[in-house]
Amino acid sequence: MTISTPASRAAMPLDGGARNLKELPARRWAALGIDEKLLRCAVLYALLGIGMGLAMAGSHDGTNRGVHVHVNMLGWVSMVLMALAYRQFPRMAHSLLARAHFWLHNLGLPVMAAGIYMVLHQLPHAEPVVAGGSMAVAASFACFALNVWLNAFSPREAA
Ligand code: HEM
Ligand code: HEM
Structure with a gap:
């Protein structure tokens, strides 16, 4: 019996049969998967958070x-973990719940962070x-x- 674990899987093939990384076309935002989009957003939050630190x-x-926290x-931290979950469980990435998660997370967090700032600086309407x-x-x-509970499973390879 072979159980496919992330470590035992073959490396991702390069897109479009490119022979090396230099031949890879730059990918448009709209063409990215939700895992890639979340990863890109997560590094921006990391830079912002570290800058504040x-x-x-x-x-x-x-x-x-x-x-900062x-x-x-x-x-x-949370966003990059979620990006990895979508990568590991593609069924999750294709659910409408993934899109709802992406937008609520990325629209809500800047508002939440601004609100915490307003609370901490005792600004009105915080x-x-x-x-x-x-x-x-x-x-x-x-x-x-909900997406995890509905869709986070991978079909096991036949024994
Ligand atoms: C160069 C990068 C960073 C610097 C210079 C920095 C700096 C700081 C400072 C000065 C504080 C304490 C603030 C105070 O109470 O006076 C703090 C707290 C904290 N930082 Fe950072 N930080 C950095 C990156 C990070 C990262 C990447 C994370 C998370 C992944 C993080 C998570 C936290 C948390 C959770 C606390 C609160 C700890 C507590 O409850 O006492 N920091 N950071
Ligand atoms: C909607 C989600 C969340 C809300 C509303 C929330 C709210 C809060 C509140 C009210 C505090 C206390 C602040 C204070 O009294 O100074 C706090 C502290 C903290 N939260 Fe959250 N939190 C959320 C999500 C998270 C998550 C997901 C993490 C970690 C992955 C986290 C990590 C922390 C840490 C480390 C502190 C201590 C910060 C400090 O030392 O000042 N929070 N949060």
């Missing part, structure tokens, strides 16, 4: 810690902003969770 460390001012943990953003992010995780 450096600014906090440099200024010895931790006021924005809550923004959630940009890093929801934008980088509550509805942070609540709206957080609910959208929570809804995005709910879509992802």
Whole structure:
């Protein structure tokens, strides 16, 4: 019996029969899979979160810690884990729940981060902003969770 694990699978073939990486065409955003889109978004959140961390460390001012934490943990850590899940379980990537997750996560998180900033700096009208953003992010995780339970399985190879 052969069980296909990620490590035992053949490496992904290069697109379009290209012989080396230089021959690969640049891929348009619209042509990317949800895993690739999430990975690209995640690295942007990582750069933003790390930039904030450096600014906090440099200024010895931790006021924005809550923004830093959630940009890093929801934008980088969670998003990259979700990208890998979509990569591992293609049935999940093709579900409408994946699109709902993608948009709720990427529209909700900037609003949530702005709302946390507003709370931490005691700006007016912070509550509805942070609540709206957080609910959208929570809804995005709910879509992802439902998608896992409905679609996260791979057909096993015949024994
Ligand atoms: C160069 C990169 C980074 C720098 C310079 C940095 C800097 C900091 C600083 C200065 C604090 C403490 C703020 C305070 O309380 O005064 C902090 C907290 C934190 N950072 Fe970062 N950070 C970096 C990257 C990251 C990354 C990549 C993650 C997550 C993957 C992360 C997660 C956290 C968390 C969870 C806390 C809160 C810890 C707690 O609850 O006490 N940081 N960071
Ligand atoms: C919609 C989702 C989420 C909401 C509404 C939320 C909300 C909160 C709140 C209200 C706090 C306390 C802030 C304070 O009193 O200073 C907090 C802290 C924290 N959260 Fe979240 N959270 C969410 C998701 C997450 C996730 C997914 C992670 C990790 C993967 C995470 C990591 C943390 C950490 C490490 C802290 C401590 C930060 C610190 O030391 O200041 N959160 N979160």
